[in-house]
Amino acid sequence: MPAWLSPLVAPFIVLNVVIGLVTYVTLLERKFAARMQSRIGPYRVGPHGLLQPIADALKLMMKEDIVPRTADRRVYNLAPIVFLVPCMLIFATIPFAPGLGVADLNIGILFFLAVSSMEIVGLFMAGWGSNNKYALLSAMRAVNQIISYDLPFIFAALVPVLLAGSLKLSEIAAAQQGLWFIFYPVIGQLAFIAFVVSTLAAENRVPFDILEAESELVAGFRVEYSGMKFALIQLGEYAHVIGSSFLGAVLFLGAWAGPGPEWLGPLWMLLKAMFLFLLITWVRWSFVRIRVDQILTLSWKVLLPFTLLLLVSTAFVVVWRAGV
Amino acid sequence: MLDTAKTSKVEFDYSGGERLTMNMGPQHPSAHGVFRAILTLEGETIVGVDAVIGYLHRCHEKLSETLTYAQYPSIASKTDYVAAMTSELAYVMAAEQIGKIEVPKRAQYLRVIMAELQRVASHLLWLGTWCMDMGGALGGGATVFLYCIRERELILDLFESLVGARLLYGFYQVGGTRYDIPDGWAQKCRETINLIDARIGEYESLLEDNPFFLARAQGVGVISRELAEDVGIAGPLLRGSGVNFDLRRAAPYSSYEDFTFNVPVETGGDCFARYRVRMVEFRESIAIVRQALDRLPDGAISSRPGLKSVAQIRIPKGEAYARVEGPRGEVGCYLIADGSAKPYRMKWRGASFSNLAVLPHIIPGHKIADVVAIMGSVDPVFGEVDR
Amino acid sequence: MSNPVLPSSPTAKRPHGPEGPAPLRSSPTRVVGPLSVIRAVTKALWVTFLNLFRKPVTVHYPDEERKYPDRYRGLLALVYEKDTGEEACIGCRLCEYVCPPAVIKVEMLKTEKRNYAKSFSLELYACEFCELCVQVCPTDAIVMMKSFDLATADRREMLLDKDRLHAIGLQHQQSWATGNLLRAMQGPPKMARAEEVHAKPAGSEA
Numbered sequence: 044m045p046a047w048l049s050p051l052v053a054p055f056i057v058l059n060v061v062i063g064l065v066t067y068v069t070l071l072e073r074k075f076a077a078r079m080q081s082r083i084g085p086y087r088v089g090p091h092g093l094l095q096p097i098a099d100a101l102k103l104m105m106k107e108d109i110v111p112r113t114a115d116r117r118v119y120n121l122a123p124i125v126f127l128v129p130c131m132l133i134f135a136t137i138p139f140a141p142g143l144g145v146a147d148l149n150i151g152i153l154f155f156l157a158v159s160s161m162e163i164v165g166l167f168m169a170g171w172g173s174n175n176k177y178a179l180l181s182a183m184r185a186v187n188q189i190i191s192y193d194l195p196f197i198f199a200a201l202v203p204v205l206l207a208g209s210l211k212l213s214e215i216a217a218a219q220q221g222l223w224f225i226f227y228p229v230i231g232q233l234a235f236i237a238f239v240v241s242t243l244a245a246e247n248r249v250p251f252d253i254l255e256a257e258s259e260l261v262a263g264f265r266v267e268y269s270g271m272k273f274a275l276i277q278l279g280e281y282a283h284v285i286g287s288s289f290l291g292a293v294l295f296l297g298a299w300a301g302p303g304p305e306w307l308g309p310l311w312m313l314l315k316a317m318f319l320f321l322l323i324t325w326v327r328w329s330f331v332r333i334r335v336d337q338i339l340t341l342s343w344k345v346l347l348p349f350t351l352l353l354l355v356s357t358a359f360v361v362v363w364r365a366g367v
Numbered sequence: 368m369l370d371t372a373k374t375s376k377v378e379f380d381y382s383g384g385e386r387l388t389m390n391m392g393p394q395h396p397s398a399h400g401v402f403r404a405i406l407t408l409e410g411e412t413i414v415g416v417d418a419v420i421g422y423l424h425r426c427h428e429k430l431s432e433t434l435t436y437a438q439y440p441s442i443a444s445k446t447d448y449v450a451a452m453t454s455e456l457a458y459v460m461a462a463e464q465i466g467k468i469e470v471p472k473r474a475q476y477l478r479v480i481m482a483e484l485q486r487v488a489s490h491l492l493w494l495g496t497w498c499m500d501m502g503g504a505l506g507g508g509a510t511v512f513l514y515c516i517r518e519r520e521l522i523l524d525l526f527e528s529l530v531g532a533r534l535l536y537g538f539y540q541v542g543g544t545r546y547d548i549p550d551g552w553a554q555k556c557r558e559t560i561n562l563i564d565a566r567i568g569e570y571e572s573l574l575e576d577n578p579f580f581l582a583r584a585q586g587v588g589v590i591s592r593e594l595a596e597d598v599g600i601a602g603p604l605l606r607g608s609g610v611n612f613d614l615r616r617a618a619p620y621s622s623y624e625d626f627t628f629n630v631p632v633e634t635g636g637d638c639f640a641r642y643r644v645r646m647v648e649f650r651e652s653i654a655i656v657r658q659a660l661d662r663l664p665d666g667a668i669s670s671r672p673g674l675k676s677v678a679q680i681r682i683p684k685g686e687a688y689a690r691v692e693g694p695r696g697e698v699g700c701y702l703i704a705d706g707s708a709k710p711y712r713m714k715w716r717g718a719s720f721s722n723l724a725v726l727p728h729i730i731p732g733h734k735i736a737d738v739v740a741i742m743g744s745v746d747p748v749f750g751e752v753d754r
Numbered sequence: 755m756s757n758p759v760l761p762s763s764p765t766a767k768r769p770h771g772p773e774g775p776a777p778l779r780s781s782p783t784r785v786v787g788p789l790s791v792i793r794a795v796t797k798a799l800w801v802t803f804l805n806l807f808r809k810p811v812t813v814h815y816p817d818e819e820r821k822y823p824d825r826y827r828g829l830l831a832l833v834y835e836k837d838t839g840e841e842a843c844i845g846c847r848l849c850e851y852v853c854p855p856a857v858i859k860v861e862m863l864k865t866e867k868r869n870y871a872k873s874f875s876l877e878l879y880a881c882e883f884c885e886l887c888v889q890v891c892p893t894d895a896i897v898m899m900k901s902f903d904l905a906t907a908d909r910r911e912m913l914l915d916k917d918r919l920h921a922i923g924l925q926h927q928q929s930w931a932t933g934n935l936l937r938a939m940q941g942p943p944k945m946a947r948a949e950e951v952h953a954k955p956a957g958s959e960a
Contacts, residue, residue, distance in 0.1 A: 517811050528825065573802075576797065672940070674937065
């Protein structure tokens with residue numbers, strides 16, 4: 044294999060797997076949500092709806108690409124890409140098994156958090172470029188919300204870092220061989236809950252999806268997008284959700300640890316990520332959303348002090364245990 | 368042609384003086400029908416609201432001058448299509464008042480049963496759509512919506528086995544009702560309302576202590592008692608603001624005085640108070656239906672012979688205003704009869720039309736997200752607003 | 755206008771809303787204790803979780819069909835008389851006059867023995883399914899069926915003429931309601947009892 048090709052193989056495989064996973068995760072969410080609402084989800088397209096995501100993808104590819112006449116074309120066209128790329132980049136540092144990952148950086152988790160915050164730029168570009176008041180309002184709310192919730196997200200994600208003593212994701216996973224961090228007394232559970240809440244907010248999931256409140260802003264920042272651009276934005280959103288689920292699995296649920304032989308590791312990783320994803324979906328379909336000022340209040344007045352305190356106490360606990 | 372180049376630039380001035388005019392247009396997932404609200408915003412807060420209605424105007428009042436008393440009740444359902452039974456009742460009662468036509472006791476009890484079942488069905492739809500507006504079509508709100516629709520379908524099944532139709536009935540007729548209950552209907556009705564009674568407890572547990580729901584509903588859209596009495600709203604909006612007024616008590620019609628029931632009144636005036644009023648009304652309506660089924664007298668269902676021709680019912684000269692306590696408030700029908708088979712003039716007092724008048728008083732000062740919560744708790748049906 | 759605080763309600767912790775363009779303020783958030791939040795959140799999640807295991811209420815139409823009640827108001831049809839097999843419609847036009855949206859158009863054909871309908875057209879796309887035509891028919895000629903299956907891409911297919919109406923009558927199951935039965939049900943008790951003896955079991959659930 045030529046030298047310039049080998050570094051590209053792993054990302055290529057991971058990207059394809061991720062896109063395939065994202066499409067089928069939409070089906071999983073729809074069926075899970077449907078069962079919670081006393082109905083059946085997609086059923087007729089393929090056996091039990093298994094071909095539904097393919098049909099949706101084909102439909103979106105064949106749709107007409109409508110660009111509003113007064114939209115800022117360059118910003119409008121670039122926005123989905125600027126939104127999508129960070130959402131895909133976050134998969135670069137996630138280890139699916141010992142040694143199986145695209146790039147196991149020394150600053151793994153820092154890279155994840157930093158890159159995932161970049162999608163807000165794409166989001167705002169979409170809202171601004173659409174030249175639509177609904178989209179603009181949604182984009183302004185987005186900037187508010189995601190920036191406010193990135194801090195508790197970082198602090199909650201830093202708790203496992205402190206407990207493992209490294210920013211490298213594979214080392215965090217390895218440190219959980221004995222005890223998964225979610226089972227760590229008190230600190231683990233609190234950090235997990237804070238992580239889930241901040242994830243919900245950072246990804247615009249109900250109860251924090253004031254951003255794209257279908258009943259108020261009619262799809263928010265994506266309201267003017269159709270066809271493939273819309274598909275890219277959807278792809279980015281779900282990729283972010285899955286990425287955060289994988290991150291949660293690595294940080295709290297022991298990554299690839301599980302009964303059985305070692306080559307089952309990636310399967311356990313997938314199952315744990317799907318468990319987290321279903322948890323997020325379960326919360327999504329059970330609650331009404333809260334208003335944007337209430338979201339911000341929750342973030343700055345409740346979640347941030349809480350996670351800060353948690354981080355400091357984790358530091359104390361780690362030092363105390365090292366000393367003991 | 369609108370100069371889009373000029374209007375598309377919005378000057379952002381951070382001294383706080385920027386006002387944005389936004390249209391929550393007639394095509395909107397939570398406009399509850401076709402309702403246009405032109406909002407003036409400062410940031411996220413609304414400073415002015417201008418309501419535009421009329422997108423569903425279908426000339427009911429003119430239509431009633433061309434249709435006879437036999438034909439119009441089937442059309443009257445289309446005003447408040449969510450609570451069709453109550454709209455028809457007002458028209459039929461007005462005609463009976465002018466013509467001094469007596470309604471047999473069995474027909475009166477049947478009317479009460481259907482009106483109360485319709486109230487339960489309408490409130491189920493209200494709860495579902497309100498939660499859906501607050502939670503999003505793809506969020507937790509949709510869950511409550513589907514649960515409520517699942518229960519509403521049970522009541523519609525009852526109506527279907529009685530009348531044959533699920534949404535627009537044509538059940539009433541001048542002099543009584545058009546259909547009698549089939550065998551086995553009373554038993555099925557009891558089972559259905561028992562099931563719904565249990566399920567309402569489930570919804571309450573899903574919503575009541577929920578901090579997200581409370582944050583959206585408490586303190587939002589407060590209607591003071593003075594405002595409520597001034598503006599002329601009725602129904603749960605009035606009772607949620609502390610005014611103890613229910614037409615079934617104040618001016619009983621159709622044998623309502625025979626039943627014992629409570630009228631819920633809350634003093635909070637906000638969306639949560641109106642929510643509590645309607646939740647209690649669920650249970651009270653179920654109690655009324657149980658009492659009526661237990662004491663349903665035998666007899667005729669109409670004091671006039673069966674309808675054989677279109678001009679069979681002639682009402683002598685006179686005028687009357689009949690009021691009915693619908694799920695949304697007072698539905699009134701003012702009828703002027705001139706001795707022929709068609710009315711001379713008919714005017715609807717739409718409950719939602721009068722209720723909408725309170726919006727410009729309570730919306731300013733709230734955020735956009737509150738507009739949908741307030742609209743949902745006001746519960747307009749635009750068939751009634753625009754007629 | 756001064757607004758006194760409404761008394762004695764746990765939710766009336768703030769003065770009423772403005773009655774005009776209001777000074778801008780943000781609504782206060784209610785602070786709930788963490789324990790009650792956790793309890794409420796768990797309760798809500800539990801309710802949705804329980805529903806995961808309830809049987810879905812979906813009816814797999816068109817593979818399965820819901821059981822329609824006896825009085826279902828479906829498609830309209832013209833029927834034949836039971837004893838003679840002749841068309842029941844006598845072209846009296848009572849249904850045409852009573853129809854609120856005026857979708858029926860009938861022409862009468864007079865013969866010595868009895869009258870027929872020369873032409874009978876019903877615009878089903880404008881029909882309200884109010885059953886008034888069924889109610890007034892003196893010979894129980896026009897009835898409604900227990901089916902609504904007439905979806906089509908061309909509206910002209912829903913302009914039913916006499917032949918199609920008769921065909922629909924033979925194709926589907928008829929509902930309980932006919933003119934005489936409905937009128938008997940509505941009349942004063944004496945007439946009702948006498949008719950009920952001769953009619954089909956009055957609207958019993960099938």
